[in-house]
Amino acid sequence: MSWLRRDTSKGTSSEPLWKEEFSVSTADERYVTRRQLTKFLVLTSFGMFIGNLWILARSIFSKTPSYPQQAIARIGEIPVGGVKLFTYPSKDDHCILVRTSENEYVSYSQKCTHLSCAVYYSQEDNRLECPCHKGFFSIADGSVLQGPPSRPLPKIALESRAGDLVAVDIKTS
Amino acid sequence: MTMPTNIDLPPKTRGLTAIAGAMSLIVVLLIVQIWLLSAALESFLAGKRHSALPAAIFSGVMFLICFGLYLFVDRVDADVRHSTEDR
Numbered sequence: 294m295s296w297l298r299r300d301t302s303k304g305t306s307s308e309p310l311w312k313e314e315f316s317v318s319t320a321d322e323r324y325v326t327r328r329q330l331t332k333f334l335v336l337t338s339f340g341m342f343i344g345n346l347w348i349l350a351r352s353i354f355s356k357t358p359s360y361p362q363q364a365i366a367r368i369g370e371i372p373v374g375g376v377k378l379f380t381y382p383s384k385d386d387h388c389i390l391v392r393t394s395e396n397e398y399v400s401y402s403q404k405c406t407h408l409s410c411a412v413y414y415s416q417e418d419n420r421l422e423c424p425c426h427k428g429f430f431s432i433a434d435g436s437v438l439q440g441p442p443s444r445p446l447p448k449i450a451l452e453s454r455a456g457d458l459v460a461v462d463i464k465t466s
Numbered sequence: 467m468t469m470p471t472n473i474d475l476p477p478k479t480r481g482l483t484a485i486a487g488a489m490s491l492i493v494v495l496l497i498v499q500i501w502l503l504s505a506a507l508e509s510f511l512a513g514k515r516h517s518a519l520p521a522a523i524f525s526g527v528m529f530l531i532c533f534g535l536y537l538f539v540d541r542v543d544a545d546v547r548h549s550t551e552d553r
Contacts, residue, residue, distance in 0.1 A: 324482070325479070325543075327482070327485050327486075327489065328485075328539055331488070331535070332533075334489070334496055335492065335532045335535075335536040338492070338495065338496050338532040340523075341496070341499035342525045344503045345502065345522040346522055348503075348510050348518050349522040351510065352510060352518040353518075406511075443489060443508055444512040445510075445512075465511075466499060
């Protein structure tokens with residue numbers, strides 16, 4: 294590990310900082326620029342490490358959110374193959390409810406996991422489609438069928454209560 | 467006729483070769499770190515939290531290697547520049 298320690302016997306410790314960072318002779322310029330670029334690259338590497346630590350901290354300390362229960366539609370309100378748009382859990386979170394068969398309803402976040410465009414239901418192909426970059430999602434479970442999105446659509450958990458469809462939770466995977 | 471070896475080269479050229487090699491390694495490690503960060507973020511957003519710890523450990527190890535290579539570059543730089551000044 295001797296290469297880790299700078300040899301101070303040659304008087305480098307007494308050398309002024311400006312001489313270290315600014316090359317007087319032209320021949321030394323190649324060294325200074327390379328060292329400065331290396332320093333920049335290592336700082337970038339440190340930034341990547343901090344980013345990973347931030348994700349780790351979020352994974353450990355963020356609590357599992359609890360979602361409110363909200364009636365979103367009456368059962369039978371929309372026809373088979375029809376859709377209803379609503380917001381859940383906040384007014385800014387747009388979702389889509391699809392009646393896929395007589396007794397089956399599915400609901401997903403309307404925000405595409407690629408670049409957040411609004412997805413819509415294609416009854417002909419029985420899938421959810423993002424018009425921006427042709428990302429297609431399965432209507433059964435929200436998984437990616439095709440296109441640039443890498444994550445499935447968050448699914449809204451539904452319950453049937455007294456003739457109402459009630460959104461109770463959001464499942465991200 | 468014999469091929470010139472690295473020992474035959476002047477100290478400044480040898481130093482530059484060593485620094486270029488170290489920088490190449492740092493760039494490769496940095497690309498892996500960028501990929502690792504994007505993969506960890508993608509995984510976190512998908513609700514899979516178990517990959518965050520190994521990603522952070524590997525990223526830290528790669529940063530330490532990069533930092534070691536920087537110290538090496540710094541040392542080579544100082545050695546070569548001051549050895550030529552002494553002459």
